[in-house]
Amino acid sequence: MDEQKLGDVVQANVQSMLNQPRTTNYSAEPELPDGWKRKPPRGYESLSDDKINMDALEEIKRLYNEKLFPIYLYGPTGRGKSFLAARVHIAAPLWPRFESYGDFIEETIQASKGNGYAPWERLRELKGIFTVDEIGVGVPNDWKNEIMWKLLEVRRDKPLLLTGNLTPGELAKHFDARIASRIIAGSLVELDGVDQRSNWLNDKSEVERRFVKIGKKS
Numbered sequence: 259m260d261e262q263k264l265g266d267v268v269q270a271n272v273q274s275m276l277n278q279p280r281t282t283n284y285s286a287e288p289e290l291p292d293g294w295k296r297k298p299p300r301g302y303e304s305l306s307d308d309k310i311n312m313d314a315l316e317e318i319k320r321l322y323n324e325k326l327f328p329i330y331l332y333g334p335t336g337r338g339k340s341f342l343a344a345r346v347h348i349a350a351p352l353w354p355r356f357e358s359y360g361d362f363i364e365e366t367i368q369a370s371k372g373n374g375y376a377p378w379e380r381l382r383e384l385k386g387i388f389t390v391d392e393i394g395v396g397v398p399n400d401w402k403n404e405i406m407w408k409l410l411e412v413r414r415d416k417p418l419l420l421t422g423n424l425t426p427g428e429l430a431k432h433f434d435a436r437i438a439s440r441i442i443a444g445s446l447v448e449l450d451g452v453d454q455r456s457n458w459l460n461d462k463s464e465v466e467r468r469f470v471k472i473g474k475k476s
């Protein structure tokens with residue numbers, strides 16, 4: 259094959275490569291049509307709007323529109339943070355992604371061992387909201403911090419929703435100062451109220467149904 263022809267073949271191959279859809283390119287994510295209701299993330303199928311704190315949902319939508327990222331939703335256990343984040347997922351205008359902190363760390367580690375697709379480029383390009391639920395759960399260590407730091411870097415100024423039990427003041431102690439600073443740089447939503455998991459203890463009929471005492475002396 260002469261040089262000219264070889265050049266043409268190479269050129270054609272390069273062109274066909276460029277024409278192939280890039281799996282990491284999320285810029286073509288379709289906007290959801292009006293009224294389309296997305297399914298909740300796995301594990302949140304029982305999500306009900308009656309139990310959603312609508313004020314908090316509206317505030318999160320406002321912060322999203324004002325691009326105050328990351329949005330950190332925090333508060334004590336059982337207040338409904340994860341369900342609220344799942345509700346945001348349903349309402350998000352672009353294709354979102356939702357992961358628990360544990361799964362996210364695990365997936366990242368597996369990818370770094372070559373057992374999966376490194377999430378960083380996909381995350382950098384993801385246009386929709388990326389939610390990491392329950393950040394800081396478990397014992398902190400250097401590599402978890404490194405993953406958190408990298409997440410905050412690749413999602414800098416991009417839609418990122420984090421939930422957790424740690425107060426803004428506790429973030430630096432649990433992670434480190436640079437991570438805390440990057441989380442606080444966005445916006446903060448504190449969700450308090452009752453612990454919805456143990457609330458039945460205040461309901462007499464539920465206590466009769468659910469509380470069993472054995473071996474009581476008469």
Ligand SMILES: Nc1ncnc2c1ncn2[C@@H]1O[C@H](COP(=O)(O)OP(=O)(O)OP(=O)(O)O)[C@@H](O)[C@H]1O
Nearest residue numbers: 304305306309310334335336337338339340341454
């Ligand atoms: N919108 C909802 N629909 C149905 N159930 C809900 C809803 N919101 C909260 N709950 C109930 O309240 C419980 C606690 O809610 P959730 O798991 O969201 O709390 P959390 O603030 O994320 O708690 P933790 O900090 O322990 O993760 C849920 O297990 C669920 O039973």
Ligand SMILES: [Mg+2]
Nearest residue numbers: 339340341392
């Ligand atoms: Mg939760």
